[in-house]
Amino acid sequence: xxxxxxxxxxxxxxxxxxxxxxxxxxxxxxxxxxxxxxxxxxxxxxxxxxxxxxxxxxxxxxxxxxxxxxxxxxxxxxxxxxxxxxxxxxxxxxxxxxxxxxxxxxxxxxxxxxxxxxxxxxxxxxxxxxxxxxxxxxxxxxxxxxxxxxxxxxxxxxxxxxxxxxxxxxxxxxxxxxxxxxxxxxxxxxxxxxxxxxxxxxxxxxxxxxxxxxxxxxxxxxxxxxxxxxxxxxxxxxxxxxxxxxxxxxxxxxxxxxxxxxxxxxxxxxxxxxxxxxxxxxxxxxxxxxxxxxxxxx
Amino acid sequence: xxxxxxxxxxxxxxxxxxxxxxxxxxxxxxxxxxxxxxxxxxxxxxxxxxxxxxxxxxxxxxxxxxxxxxxxxxxxxxxxxxxxxxxxxxxxxxxxxxxxxxxxxxxxxxxxxxxxxxxxxxxxxxxxxxxxxxxxxxxxxxxxxxxxxxxxxxxxxxxxxxxxxxxxxxxxxxxxxxxxxxxxxxxxxxxxxxxxxxxxxxxxxxxxxxxxxxxxxxxxxxxxxxxxxxxxxxxxxxxxxxxxxxxxxxxxxxxxxxxxxxxxxxxxxxxxxxxxxxxxxxxxxxxxxxxxxxxxxxxxxxxxxxxxx
Numbered sequence: 001x002x003x004x005x006x007x008x009x010x011x012x013x014x015x016x017x018x019x020x021x022x023x024x025x026x027x028x029x030x031x032x033x034x035x036x037x038x039x040x041x042x043x044x045x046x047x048x049x050x051x052x053x054x055x056x057x058x059x060x061x062x063x064x065x066x067x068x069x070x071x072x073x074x075x076x077x078x079x080x081x082x083x084x085x086x087x088x089x090x091x092x093x094x095x096x097x098x099x100x101x102x103x104x105x106x107x108x109x110x111x112x113x114x115x116x117x118x119x120x121x122x123x124x125x126x127x128x129x130x131x132x133x134x135x136x137x138x139x140x141x142x143x144x145x146x147x148x149x150x151x152x153x154x155x156x157x158x159x160x161x162x163x164x165x166x167x168x169x170x171x172x173x174x175x176x177x178x179x180x181x182x183x184x185x186x187x188x189x190x191x192x193x194x195x196x197x198x199x200x201x202x203x204x205x206x207x208x209x210x211x212x213x214x215x216x217x218x219x220x221x222x223x224x225x226x227x228x229x230x231x232x233x234x235x236x237x238x239x240x241x242x243x244x245x246x247x248x249x250x251x252x253x254x255x256x257x258x259x260x261x262x263x264x265x266x267x268x269x270x271x272x273x274x275x276x277x278x279x280x281x282x283x284x285x286x287x288x289x290x291x292x293x294x295x296x297x298x
Numbered sequence: 299x300x301x302x303x304x305x306x307x308x309x310x311x312x313x314x315x316x317x318x319x320x321x322x323x324x325x326x327x328x329x330x331x332x333x334x335x336x337x338x339x340x341x342x343x344x345x346x347x348x349x350x351x352x353x354x355x356x357x358x359x360x361x362x363x364x365x366x367x368x369x370x371x372x373x374x375x376x377x378x379x380x381x382x383x384x385x386x387x388x389x390x391x392x393x394x395x396x397x398x399x400x401x402x403x404x405x406x407x408x409x410x411x412x413x414x415x416x417x418x419x420x421x422x423x424x425x426x427x428x429x430x431x432x433x434x435x436x437x438x439x440x441x442x443x444x445x446x447x448x449x450x451x452x453x454x455x456x457x458x459x460x461x462x463x464x465x466x467x468x469x470x471x472x473x474x475x476x477x478x479x480x481x482x483x484x485x486x487x488x489x490x491x492x493x494x495x496x497x498x499x500x501x502x503x504x505x506x507x508x509x510x511x512x513x514x515x516x517x518x519x520x521x522x523x524x525x526x527x528x529x530x531x532x533x534x535x536x537x538x539x540x541x542x543x544x545x546x547x548x549x550x551x552x553x554x555x556x557x558x559x560x561x562x563x564x565x566x567x568x569x570x571x572x573x574x575x576x577x578x579x580x581x582x583x584x585x586x587x588x589x590x591x592x593x594x595x596x597x598x599x600x601x602x603x604x605x606x607x
Binding site: 016019020022023026027029030031032033034036037040048049051052053094095097098100101102105107113116117120122123124126127128129130131132134135159160162163164166167170194195196199220223224226227231246247248250251254263266267270273274277278280281282285288289 | 302389411432443484578
């Protein structure tokens with residue numbers, strides 16, 4: 001032990017081999033199931049059922065078509081994109097506004113509001129679920145705006161996403177706005193810029209790296225959200241349109257494809273749900289890792 | 299700085315505060331309130347029960363099983379995840395060769411960091427569907443097929459994984475650890491990189507080996523980060539809803555024969571299938587008390603003076 005642990009020349013080879021071995025093992029545990037799902041999505045059901053390990057004899061791209069239309073993955077995909085665009089842009093706008101004011105404008109009660117937002121980080125969504133269901137349900141009964149805000153409505157879910165994304169967004173951007181230099185702001189105000197003009201034209205552009213990190217964080221978080229849509233996006237009547245998002249639709253698909261034994265379709269659906277986020281992550285991995293770890297390290 | 303400040307501050311804060319109060323604060327407050335009633339969820343009728351729901355919880359066998367199962371995960375999941383993540387982070391940052399230029403991570407550590415992080419960006423729904431097929435109880439699942447091929451398992455009697463009451467919690471534990479390790483590895487890596495290189499070099503010059511370096515230098519300096527990770531993982535171990543409903547047998551999960559009930563899925567079933575919202579809220583409050591205790595205890599135990607460097 002002491003021999004291999006000692007960083008002398010000639011022994012680092014052993015250590016390095018061991019390090020590589022353990023890392024490779026864990027990497028394989030992560031990648032193999034994903035790769036297996038990917039390969040299975042191109043096999044026929046007969047091939048999946050006869051030998052789970054074999055490669056497909058020919059590529060069955062039609063599995064993807066079947067999952068997209070027959071399995072409604074296409075509709076779930078569109079629903080997710082709609083909710084995601086609304087949810088993330090509104091979260092970023094409102095989160096940046098609140099964080100900016102709380103970080104740069106001292107007023108009585110500032111700390112109270114800030115800590116009220118941050119406290120939301122520690123509360124599991126689970127605890128709010130039952131009353132939340134009722135609150136959103138009741139909003140649906142409000143005249144005129146009700147149908148847009150109630151259960152199984154895009155905007156209703158978007159607003160809930162925004163509310164639950166605010167704690168981390170405010171927390172993250174608050175510390176970011178604090179680090180920006182005050183001189184620029186003061187100069188801007190002396191030049192006659194309004195407070196909101198200063199925010200839009202000076203502060204937001206300066207906060208771009210922080211906005212990008214937290215933006216990607218919210219994209220991943222809201223794309224992957226499962227519990228909230230499960231409770232809030234269920235069809236309210238037989239004629240109601242299905243507004244399921246991808247995560248929720250995929251699990252329903254898993255149940256129904258299980259009855260139909262359409263395993264290849266299920267694997268294809270899973271691949272469709274998985275690849276966009278993996279692509280976003282690989283493209284922006286530096287910002288994602290920075291954004292995800294920043295909050296926990298502070 | 300003072301002209302028209304107030305309208306600006308109020309204008310910027312109004313919408314975020316209203317949304318937050320309406321969708322986040324008020325449900326949490328209501329959960330506490332409803333936990334003292336017998337509200338069914340759909341009628342407006344409700345009677346005040348005082349602590350009745352909480353008394354009922356004490357006699358509820360399924361709920362008690364769920365608490366025990368959560369405790370099992372609460373102890374083992376953060377521990378396992380942190381140990382593996384720490385070890386991987388150590389290998390990535392200081393596990394490689396050391397030479398005159400100092401200690402390095404292993405080769406390809408950048409690629410490992412990207413790949414090992416993958417589970418973090420997968421929706422829990424994808425994790426569920428993926429592991430449904432990995433842990434299939436016939437010979438066709440990835441795991442059973444591999445084990446059969448290696449001759450470790452009899453093809454006629456594949457392992458029952460989530461359908462075996464003795465294995466089901468361990469399988470849940472595995473899936474949780476699998477999903478969590480990548481994130482905490484990156485987190486610990488970032489913390490390790492913030493330790494100045496000279497500290498390591500000094501230790502190596504003094505003749506300290508890798509293991510002593512890790513235990514005497516790296517670990518103590520990472521203490522704050524590890525303790526935060528412990529709290530976060532604790533919250534995950536107290537939840538587990540999607541995994542248990544999606545992966546374990548019986549409607550709403552928790553099977554076989556209540557062997558894997560967790561507080562979260564019992565709560566969901568109680569509220570949305572059995573229509574006992576008041577009682578479910580009491581479970582929620584009990585869960586919140588556990589979470590808070592966990593955070594307080596953990597931060598108390600690990601609190602001490604910061605090391606400056």
